[in-house]
Amino acid sequence: MEAVIPVIVTALCVYGLCKRVNIFDSFVEGAKEGIATVKFIAPTMIALLVAVGTLRASGALDALADLIRPIAESIGFPTELVPMALLRPVSGSGATALLTGIYEHSGPDSFVGRCASVVAGSTETTFYAVTMYYGAAGIKKIRHTLISALLADLTAVVFSVLTVGLLMGS
């Protein structure tokens, strides 16, 4: 797996050069867009990181985890993942804030840390996407879209635990 990133980066540059693209200018153009994205997400991220930091400092987050622990443990599910999994379809930045909380608490290379990473990497902010696309097209009756999309999110949470457990053996 450690070769994937260097290979992708090199392949992109070589492919671009073969296509006679000015890859340096392209990179700079893309980096500009990246900075714009960071600027765009920064205020929301800070707001929600403060909110989650507050929740954690007050001890309420741990209390919530204690509340869920018996149910989660009985089915072999990592407790700390529950709040994040619930928030993920509603708020991307909120879920990211909880994700950093998990990293801080248990470490990014722990079992929970990896599961949470996989959840974050394989799901989207479902409600946002549904609202944006149907809103833009003026669709009012969305039929079974939300049920199926949320079922996909639930599947992602279950499979994050399964794949990390089976493939990464921790």
Add this chain to the structure above:
Amino acid sequence: MAYIFGAMIAGSFLYALCSAGLPELSAGILDSAGAAVQLLISISGMLIMWSGFMRIAKDSGLIEKLSRLFAPLLRRLYPDIAPESDAFRCISMNISANLLGLGNAATPLGLSAIRQMRAQSGSDTATDSMVTFVIMNTASIQLIPTTVAALRKSFGSQQPFDILLCVWLTSAVALTAGLFSSYLIRRASWKRSSRSL
């Protein structure tokens, strides 16, 4: 969103009040703001770098290339959209841009795709193709989870990308579950409506 934010702040205060944790809370609020900015700065380098590399992919015509690759598969998922139509082209380019993690490019393509589907159907009820399309956009099919990797790295992960295989498998299974359930629901409701006729 305002309610979630309010509930988080007010809930923390009430809980700290009841459990005599106000000094910790007070310190926590002040620390978390600084920590938030530090975190943003530490992940922004990696995010900006990936934006740069993915822009090379876009400028080299990889989006168009990928969309040609996916055309046969997408033709089966969107049977009522003509493969040579503009709507179909927008759909396949939206999916390709999402794979490459080019959100900035994917969103306008996706909006244009769904507007054209809407113009084709002429009603405010979502068509089967629209449902399929939105499900594909609510699942994350991004090949390289850059934000997650940047976050992991900033928290000292040894191999921020060691989750790649798990992410690919999980994304694929989740998307399949979403699309398959949509197919089953559609068939069930179609049977019901044909019986009532």
